[in-house]
Amino acid sequence: MIEVRDLVKHYGDVRAVDGVSFVCPNGQVTGLLGPNGAGKTTTLRMICGLIRPMRGTVVVDGHDVKKDPSSVRRSLGVQTDSAGVYPRLTPREHLRYYGGFYGLSGNELERRIDEIIEILGMDEFADRRAQGFSRGQRQKVILGRALVHNPNNIIMDEPTSGLDVMAVRETRSMIRTLSDKGHCVLFTTHYMDEAARLCDKIAIIIRGRIAAFGSPQQLMEETGRNSLEDAFVQLAGGEEGLLVSGHSGNDGSNDHPAAASGQDQPERESVGADAGMGRR
Amino acid sequence: MWQDVANIWRKEMVTTVRDRKGMTQAILVPLIIAVFYASFTPLLNKAMFERSQKPLVIPAVGVEYADPKLLDTMHEFGITLEEYGGDLEHAVERGDKESGLVFEPGFSENLADEQPAQVRLITNSTAGGVFGGAFSDSRLRLAVSTFNQKVAAERVVAYGVDPSALLPVVLETEDVATPEQEGALWASFYLPILVAVVLAQSGLFVAIDVTAGEKERGTLDALLVTPASDWAILLGKMGAVFVTGIIPLFLSLTAFWVVSNLMPSVAAVEQGALPLFVLWGSLLIGIPMALVMSVAQMIASVRARTFRDAQSAASPLVFAMMIPGFIAAFAPPKALWPCFIPLYGPFAALSRMTQAGHLQWDSIGLATLGSLVAAAVLTAVAARLFDRERLLYSS
Ligand SMILES: Nc1ncnc2c1ncn2[C@@H]1O[C@H](COP(=O)(O)OP(=O)(O)OP(=O)(O)O)[C@@H](O)[C@H]1O
Ligand SMILES: [Mg+2]
Numbered sequence: 034m035i036e037v038r039d040l041v042k043h044y045g046d047v048r049a050v051d052g053v054s055f056v057c058p059n060g061q062v063t064g065l066l067g068p069n070g071a072g073k074t075t076t077l078r079m080i081c082g083l084i085r086p087m088r089g090t091v092v093v094d095g096h097d098v099k100k101d102p103s104s105v106r107r108s109l110g111v112q113t114d115s116a117g118v119y120p121r122l123t124p125r126e127h128l129r130y131y132g133g134f135y136g137l138s139g140n141e142l143e144r145r146i147d148e149i150i151e152i153l154g155m156d157e158f159a160d161r162r163a164q165g166f167s168r169g170q171r172q173k174v175i176l177g178r179a180l181v182h183n184p185n186n187i188i189m190d191e192p193t194s195g196l197d198v199m200a201v202r203e204t205r206s207m208i209r210t211l212s213d214k215g216h217c218v219l220f221t222t223h224y225m226d227e228a229a230r231l232c233d234k235i236a237i238i239i240r241g242r243i244a245a246f247g248s249p250q251q252l253m254e255e256t257g258r259n260s261l262e263d264a265f266v267q268l269a270g271g272e273e274g275l276l277v278s279g280h281s282g283n284d285g286s287n288d289h290p291a292a293a294s295g296q297d298q299p300e301r302e303s304v305g306a307d308a309g310m311g312r313r
Numbered sequence: 314m315w316q317d318v319a320n321i322w323r324k325e326m327v328t329t330v331r332d333r334k335g336m337t338q339a340i341l342v343p344l345i346i347a348v349f350y351a352s353f354t355p356l357l358n359k360a361m362f363e364r365s366q367k368p369l370v371i372p373a374v375g376v377e378y379a380d381p382k383l384l385d386t387m388h389e390f391g392i393t394l395e396e397y398g399g400d401l402e403h404a405v406e407r408g409d410k411e412s413g414l415v416f417e418p419g420f421s422e423n424l425a426d427e428q429p430a431q432v433r434l435i436t437n438s439t440a441g442g443v444f445g446g447a448f449s450d451s452r453l454r455l456a457v458s459t460f461n462q463k464v465a466a467e468r469v470v471a472y473g474v475d476p477s478a479l480l481p482v483v484l485e486t487e488d489v490a491t492p493e494q495e496g497a498l499w500a501s502f503y504l505p506i507l508v509a510v511v512l513a514q515s516g517l518f519v520a521i522d523v524t525a526g527e528k529e530r531g532t533l534d535a536l537l538v539t540p541a542s543d544w545a546i547l548l549g550k551m552g553a554v555f556v557t558g559i560i561p562l563f564l565s566l567t568a569f570w571v572v573s574n575l576m577p578s579v580a581a582v583e584q585g586a587l588p589l590f591v592l593w594g595s596l597l598i599g600i601p602m603a604l605v606m607s608v609a610q611m612i613a614s615v616r617a618r619t620f621r622d623a624q625s626a627a628s629p630l631v632f633a634m635m636i637p638g639f640i641a642a643f644a645p646p647k648a649l650w651p652c653f654i655p656l657y658g659p660f661a662a663l664s665r666m667t668q669a670g671h672l673q674w675d676s677i678g679l680a681t682l683g684s685l686v687a688a689a690v691l692t693a694v695a696a697r698l699f700d701r702e703r704l705l706y707s708s
Binding site for chain 2: 078082115120121175
């Protein structure tokens with residue numbers, strides 16, 4: 034379980050995170066949604082103890098990140114937003130390396146590595162050096178590295194961005210499976226249909242503040258919209274952004290970015306415009 | 314903690330060894346430098362020696378006026394005179410000839426009359442480039458002065474005087490240099506420079522790879538979210554830099570020693586073999602110095618975002634290493650205390666040992682102590698910089 038209370042982090046005048054609180058219980062998927070620069074990554078980094086919050090607390094499975102960052106990291110599996118791997122190590126060696134930090138070794142570690150390779154379908158390239166891996170292959174290595182120690186809490190920063198349809202499906206079913214097994218999953222995404230389908234709870238973060246928190250259904254009811262995207266756009270900046278984005282709020286249920294017309298359009302300045310679109 | 318250090322160290326070593334290009338460069342460059350330094354002096358000596366042995370033909374005008382006994386003495390020194398027909402002075406000036414001798418008429422008569430007999434030597438000091446050509450000025454002078462002594466002795470004997478009257482002062486030289494000292498002489502100049510050059514560059518590519526490289530590849534965050542402590546990460550990475558720093562040092566010193574000992578026999582020049590203690594001494598002072606250098610390289614590259622940034626940030630380190638090395642090479646210290654000065658001390662110790670001709674544990678000990686103190690201070694600085702949050706911001 035991850036409990037975030039009143040987190041604050043400013044960079045000079047930029048209020049990256051400005052009093053964020055939410056709770057991600059075990060056995061549930063919590064989505065962190067927000068436009069670019071809303072403070073999602075900064076929040077996740079504070080949860081992992083990478084950034085010291087100026088105010089507020091993070092408690093993971095009873096460990097306070099300020100007092101015991103090492104225990105917090107031990108109970109977290111983190112998929113960071115940068116998809117880098119070591120080009121001269123194989124995926125298996127990656128897993129061995131990261132597993133070593135969690136006290137895993139010997140047969141226990143090797144068994145776990147085999148399991149991860151099997152689950153993520155990495156057989157084909159598990160013993161090939163990562164030089165030249167495709168985005169999807171790298172993403173699997175990164176996901177495997179986050180899961181190698183079978184952490185209770187899993188944090189993922191945009192886990193499906195840049196993946197093909199198959200890989201997206203696999204990742205999503207992975208997220209569902211993890212939470213069904215009782216893990217606590219917290220992830221960020223820019224894909225509204227993904228959030229609507231996967232998340233038990235959604236926290237919408239706008240300019241460093243939680244604008245709304247609840248189940249997808251609750252968010253739609255609160256805003257009086259019939260799609261999560263419309264609800265999100267309204268919370269994020271209203272109709273102005275919506276008009277610029279070219280989406281009209283009619284049906285909106287089929288808003289996977291691959292299907293969305295705006296996917297290949299250049300980035301917009303408007304906060305709302307970026308809402309249901311793919312990554313930068 | 315130590316498990317994490319070992320884990321990180323192992324992984325950094327594996328990735329370093331697998332970097333074929335980086336490894337080749339890290340090993341080949343020091344080897345080439347070592348072989349060059351080890352062979353340069355002996356080969357130069359050999360060339361000089363061979364030149365001094367080569368028959369010398371000097372063009373001359375008026376050879377017919379020269380005294381046959383003088384020509385004989387010159388012959389003994391391998392000098393032959395060759396009659397020259399044209400304007401000798403002009404030829405030397407133009408550089409067609411390196412030198413020439415001019416005998417005036419009456420030379421032999423003057424000699425017989427015990428009058429000063431003059432012969433003119435025409436040289437061009439720029440002939441043959443910086444290292445001079447075939448002409449050996451000193452050989453000619455030696456031949457003439459030997460002839461003079463011979464003639465002078467004959468003359469005083471004719472007057473019934475003991476020839477030793479011509480030698481009021483006899484300077485006897487006794488060279489007490491041990492074979493070890495003789496053998497280490499050139500090493501005392503080249504080794505500090507070799508150690509400096511090798512250490513200044515050898516661990517650097519690893520230091521950059523494990524710091525700025527993690528940022529460039531986007532692998533830093535993943536490492537920082539593990540439970541490994543900042544210290545464990547720093548020490549594991551530093552350990553890899555250190556080891557990859559001393560391997561080229563070991564290889565290049567060994568190459569220097571081997572090549573030095575192969576060389577003298579080729580050169581046929583009297584020069585003692587390079588004693589083994591020089592190799593041990595260089596390694597013993599080099600290892601703690603490599604530690605200092607690896608921490609310094611980490612500090613220089615830890616804040617850099619890219620390889621390029623790190624490279625320019627680390628470039629002053631090369632000078633920090635080379636300048637003390639050169640100072641020790643050109644002005645070998647006598648006293649013990651300078652051995653304690655970080656960066657300079659190990660070179661000072663090396664210089665003292667090569668002069669003494671044996672290992673000196675006080676020099677080595679003091680140099681090691683100085684290096685360890687410097688490494689400890691620098692590690693504290695590195696630890697301050699190596700803070701998760703700061704690392705993240707510089708990425
Ligand atoms: N190291 C930093 N220095 C200065 N400002 C920063 C720093 N890191 C983040 N910010 C700022 O904080 C704000 C929040 O950034 P953050 O990366 O958390 O956004 P995000 O919600 O993850 O965005 P995205 O959807 O684009 O990933 C942004 O305005 C960003 O420019
Ligand atoms: Mg982000």
